[in-house]
Amino acid sequence: MVGKWIKRLYTLIIFGFLYAPIAVLAVFSFNDSKSTAKWEGFTLDWYQSLFQNDYIMKSLYYTVLVAVVASAVATVIGTFAAFGIFYMKTWKQKAILNVNSLPILNPDIVTGISLMTLFVALNMELGLMTMIIAHVTFCIPYVVLSVLPKFKQMPSEMLEAALDLGATPFYAFRKVIYPEIKPGIITGALIAFTLSIDDFVISFFNTGNGVSNLSIAIYSMARRGIKPEINALSTLMFITVLILLLVLNKRTKIEEI
Amino acid sequence: MKKVLSLVLLVALMGTLFTGCKKDDQVVLNVYNWGDYIDEDIFDIFEEETGIKVNYETYATNEEMYTKIKKGGTQYDIAIPSDYMIEKMIKEDLVEPIDLTKIPNYANIDTRFKNLAFDPNNAYSVPYFWGTVGIIYNTNIITEPVDSWNVLWDEKYAGQFTMVDSQRDSIMVALKKLGYSMNTKSVAELEAARDVLIEQKPNVLAYVGDNVKDMLISEETAMAVVWSGEASTVIQEYDNFEYALPKEGSNIWFDNVVIPKGAKNIDAAHQFVDFLCRGDIGFKNADYVGYATCNTETMKLLDPALMGTTYAYPDDALLENFEIFSDPGDFITEYDRVWTELKAK
Numbered sequence: 001m002v003g004k005w006i007k008r009l010y011t012l013i014i015f016g017f018l019y020a021p022i023a024v025l026a027v028f029s030f031n032d033s034k035s036t037a038k039w040e041g042f043t044l045d046w047y048q049s050l051f052q053n054d055y056i057m058k059s060l061y062y063t064v065l066v067a068v069v070a071s072a073v074a075t076v077i078g079t080f081a082a083f084g085i086f087y088m089k090t091w092k093q094k095a096i097l098n099v100n101s102l103p104i105l106n107p108d109i110v111t112g113i114s115l116m117t118l119f120v121a122l123n124m125e126l127g128l129m130t131m132i133i134a135h136v137t138f139c140i141p142y143v144v145l146s147v148l149p150k151f152k153q154m155p156s157e158m159l160e161a162a163l164d165l166g167a168t169p170f171y172a173f174r175k176v177i178y179p180e181i182k183p184g185i186i187t188g189a190l191i192a193f194t195l196s197i198d199d200f201v202i203s204f205f206n207t208g209n210g211v212s213n214l215s216i217a218i219y220s221m222a223r224r225g226i227k228p229e230i231n232a233l234s235t236l237m238f239i240t241v242l243i244l245l246l247v248l249n250k251r252t253k254i255e256e257i
Numbered sequence: 258m259k260k261v262l263s264l265v266l267l268v269a270l271m272g273t274l275f276t277g278c279k280k281d282d283q284v285v286l287n288v289y290n291w292g293d294y295i296d297e298d299i300f301d302i303f304e305e306e307t308g309i310k311v312n313y314e315t316y317a318t319n320e321e322m323y324t325k326i327k328k329g330g331t332q333y334d335i336a337i338p339s340d341y342m343i344e345k346m347i348k349e350d351l352v353e354p355i356d357l358t359k360i361p362n363y364a365n366i367d368t369r370f371k372n373l374a375f376d377p378n379n380a381y382s383v384p385y386f387w388g389t390v391g392i393i394y395n396t397n398i399i400t401e402p403v404d405s406w407n408v409l410w411d412e413k414y415a416g417q418f419t420m421v422d423s424q425r426d427s428i429m430v431a432l433k434k435l436g437y438s439m440n441t442k443s444v445a446e447l448e449a450a451r452d453v454l455i456e457q458k459p460n461v462l463a464y465v466g467d468n469v470k471d472m473l474i475s476e477e478t479a480m481a482v483v484w485s486g487e488a489s490t491v492i493q494e495y496d497n498f499e500y501a502l503p504k505e506g507s508n509i510w511f512d513n514v515v516i517p518k519g520a521k522n523i524d525a526a527h528q529f530v531d532f533l534c535r536g537d538i539g540f541k542n543a544d545y546v547g548y549a550t551c552n553t554e555t556m557k558l559l560d561p562a563l564m565g566t567t568y569a570y571p572d573d574a575l576l577e578n579f580e581i582f583s584d585p586g587d588f589i590t591e592y593d594r595v596w597t598e599l600k601a602k
Contacts (some may be wrong), residue, residue: 022456033494034490035496038474038475053297054297055297055315067319116328116330117328119330120328120329120330124330125330125331125332126331127329130330193289204323205324206320207314208314208330208331208332208333209287209312209314209331209332209333210285210287210313210314210327211314212314212315215284216314216315217292217315219317220291220293220315220316220317221292221315221317223295226467227293
């Protein structure tokens with residue numbers, strides 16, 4: 001009896017820690033003051049001025065565009081890379097996997113500056129294209145790491161069996177392997193997407209000429225204080241993700257039945 | 258099949274990325290500025306009047322901007338660095354000369370702010386905003402008037418004030434308290450400053466960055482070393498705050514407009530600088546940003562109540578011992594060392 005309550009309390013505390021900051025942020029998006037410390041009354045002004053703020057809206061557009069393109073490209077490249085790595089000889093596989101985890105362990109600032117140096121050396125103009133390439137680069141290792149375990153769970157003879165039965169390699173990949181590793185691909189794509197939306201350091205060094213994502217826009221406001229417009233935007237993004245999750249959960253439940 | 262289709266779509270999408278930016282021959286001006294440091298509505302006015310489109314990007318510190326411009330790969334036509342950074346950029350040949358004959362509205366700039374030490378003939382930069390560093394305090398809690406850095410060493414106020422988490426600004430406070438120049442190149446003076454800061458440290462609530470305004474408003478702290486712009490934001494919303502300019506002197510800073518090396522549209526950049534110097538445009542920016550303008554025409558349009566306030570347009574008499582930061586060159590390593598020693602205590 002007591003144990004049950006302790007369990008509930010524990011869960012409550014954990015969810016408190018996770019969601020209290022978001023709740024505070026959402027509440028202050030309705031605050032009738034520039035301050036995020038003292039409640040001064042209810043207003044929807046910040047939501048209105050959010051949509052009128054070209055710079056924030058443009059940054060949001062670039063954030064989503066880069067995240068979608070970079071995670072899609074990284075997922076495709078990463079999945080095929082995992083495919084290749086799985087069918088390698090053991091020592092080769094080990095070597096490649098080590099190379100693969102290096103960028104993950106590398107501090108972002110090193111990745112950011114080295115990519116920037118590379119782009120400048122290649123005479124590429126920093127902008128949207130370089131930012132997307134940079135994001136693809138740091139997302140690939142995560143995709144490889146989330147897809148690879150799915151290959152390992154798959155019976156290793158399945159590909160051979162399919163080929164024996166007359167499937168072309170590409171057909172075998174699509175019809176036999178793909179369904180097996182699909183959950184890994186989805187996880188990889190989602191990780192890549194969130195990492196891309198989140199990233200500041202690498203984006204900052206690899207963009208230019210008027211292209212900036214939300215993290216850069218928000219960070220550069222620090223000198224004058226983060227405006228409640230950002231609270232409003234974060235609240236909207238949180239609600240969007242929440243609704244998306246609820247809808248997805250409901251759909252999978254219906255499919256299961 | 259789906260995968261192939263999505264790949265094709267992707268390639269098509271990437272193609273549009275390349276073409277999307279440069280549709281026609283319209284001149285696009287790349288403006289690189291501090292975050293939230295301009296009224297973005299003026300970009301539309303500028304485009305309407307000149308046909309030049311503004312492409313806007315922001316940074317958070319002088320050092321970030323410097324890195325991006327120094328490393329290359331970008332073409333910014335306009336940037337807005339602070340005093341010591343302008344000096345450094347001129348030394349390193351990172352800015353284009355500005356032809357003042359192409360900027361008739363330069364006449365609007367207050368002569369007090371022309372020909373300053375970091376750019377003696379305004380050959381490279383045109384003043385934008387200026388301000389000071391001082392002490393903001395909550396008059397409900399601190400009832401005695403503040404006029405000196407010494408209050409920050411007063412045992413009475415232990416644990417009730419914050420310092421600013423910025424190397425040169427905090428060392429400046431100690432140097433000025435001791436009566437030295439804040440641009441000192443004497444190791445002995447720097448170490449004396451370090452020692453008084455170490456002595457003060459147990460009484461400091463915290464060394465804080467940009468959250469200082471919220472700490473003041475929520476009364477977590479009663480007193481803080483801040484930039485005048487932050488003080489102005491707080492004071493205009495809450496009556497119970499005052500901003501003091503210490504009599505020992507402090508930092509007076511300038512953010513000037515420059516044309517970085519590598520700019521593609523130097524003529525358009527001159528047009529934009531001239532546009533920023535116009536009285537009405539300066540007013541829009543000053544009204545939005547809340548910092549003090551360098552433009553005399555703009556000052557005529559501003560609320561007269563602002564004149565003479567310590568946080569916006571203080572009397573010259575109060576600024577007597579104030580100094581502008583200069584670029585310490587290689588001596589910066591000594592500042593770094595003293596700062597690290599202070600932080601490690």
